[in-house]
Amino acid sequence: MTSPATHTFVCPECRRSIEVDNAMRSALLDAGCVVCGESITESDIVDPQTA
Amino acid sequence: MGSGIRAEVSLPAGASSPFDGVVDGSTPIYSVSRSVPDKSTESAVFEFIADAGLSVPDWVDVVFDYGPKTAYRFEAVPAEDSPFAVLDRHGLPVTELTIRDGRLLVTFHATDLPALRSVLDAFRESTPDMEVLRLLQSSSTPEESDLVTVDRSDLTERQREVLTAAYDAGYFDHPKGANAGEVAASLDIDRSTFSEHIAAAQRKLLSSLLD
Numbered sequence: 001m002t003s004p005a006t007h008t009f010v011c012p013e014c015r016r017s018i019e020v021d022n023a024m025r026s027a028l029l030d031a032g033c034v035v036c037g038e039s040i041t042e043s044d045i046v047d048p049q050t051a
Numbered sequence: 052m053g054s055g056i057r058a059e060v061s062l063p064a065g066a067s068s069p070f071d072g073v074v075d076g077s078t079p080i081y082s083v084s085r086s087v088p089d090k091s092t093e094s095a096v097f098e099f100i101a102d103a104g105l106s107v108p109d110w111v112d113v114v115f116d117y118g119p120k121t122a123y124r125f126e127a128v129p130a131e132d133s134p135f136a137v138l139d140r141h142g143l144p145v146t147e148l149t150i151r152d153g154r155l156l157v158t159f160h161a162t163d164l165p166a167l168r169s170v171l172d173a174f175r176e177s178t179p180d181m182e183v184l185r186l187l188q189s190s191s192t193p194e195e196s197d198l199v200t201v202d203r204s205d206l207t208e209r210q211r212e213v214l215t216a217a218y219d220a221g222y223f224d225h226p227k228g229a230n231a232g233e234v235a236a237s238l239d240i241d242r243s244t245f246s247e248h249i250a251a252a253q254r255k256l257l258s259s260l261l262d
Contacts, residue, residue: 006185016183023188024056031164033182035171 009045013038020045055160056167059147059185062134062155062178069097069127069135070150073111078102080150081120085135095135100125119204132177141170156184201259206252213238213248222249 007025010017014036020028025045032039064070066075074080081100103121111248115122129135134157143166147158161167167186174181194221206214216238221228235245239251 005141006187018183019185021187024186027056027164027188034164034186035175037168 007045007047009033009040011036011038012040012044054163054188055132056140056164057158057185057187058167058170058183059102059156059158060134060171061182063173063180063186064150064153064155068155069095069129069133070099070155073107073125073127074099074101074105074150077153078105078150080148083145083148083150085145094126094128094159096124096126098122099159132173137170137177140173141166143170193229199260199262201256205255205259210248210252210255212251213240213245217249 006019006021008017009020009025009028011033014033016035028034028040029042070080078101080093080183083097083099086096089111099122100122103116105123107123111123111125113121114124132238138159143161144157145157145159149156171183217223217234220234220237222234231245232242235242238245
């Protein structure tokens with residue numbers, strides 16, 4: 001079973017690791033970590049995984 | 052197209068969960084539903100599906116027998132910081148709730164990013180050990196998505212065991228990591244028995260996928 005390609009975001013501040021899809025990846029780059037609010041860069045999100 | 056966010060969050064099963072004292076945290080709970088029958092009281096009725104024959108307190112009723120699984124029901128007043136109460140305050144229904152390995156896995160749809168942040172703040176306040184597992188935005192769901200439901204309980208325990216062993220050994224890889232005889236030997240069964248189990252399992256799974 002496949003799902004949309006996802007990325008792993010690791011917050012540089014709170015260290016939480018979250019699997020996100022493309023749209024959520026863009027949202028987080030704009031808005032920062034969804035848990036602690038720390039601003040993030042592309043380097044905090046690693047390449048797509050195939051689920 | 053909606054801007055909602057599907058969030059999958061993991062929280063400890065004890066503490067403020069209404070299941071504290073009902074089941075051992077290590078007991079897998081396959082699904083949970085809830086009803087609030089009377090607005091004048093704060094109590095809610097919880098129903099969950101788990102393995103049959105669980106040892107549960109007297110005040111937990113068995114309401115339906117599904118064979119290997121059973122539906123159980125109990126009434127409780129959820130703590131103010133329980134995930135249910137937090138989501139209620141945000142006007143968000145619980146989409147899916149299961150318990151695995153002592154963790155409550157809650158799925159819900161937040162209407163937008165601020166709503167998601169607010170829910171996560173409330174979860175984190177009562178449960179610092181909260182983990183956000185997965186966030187998906189509905190706009191990214193491929194339109195060609197064609198989901199099917201596969202009921203793994205259609206497989207017998209033996210079929211699942213054989214299928215898992217075959218998969219893990221690379222029986223389904225190309226080129227094969229192991230042939231039928233090798234997987235059968237690892238399971239200490241005849242090759243013909245292995246073939247029967249694997250064929251039955253494949254037939255059941257494919258019938259769900261191809262219908």
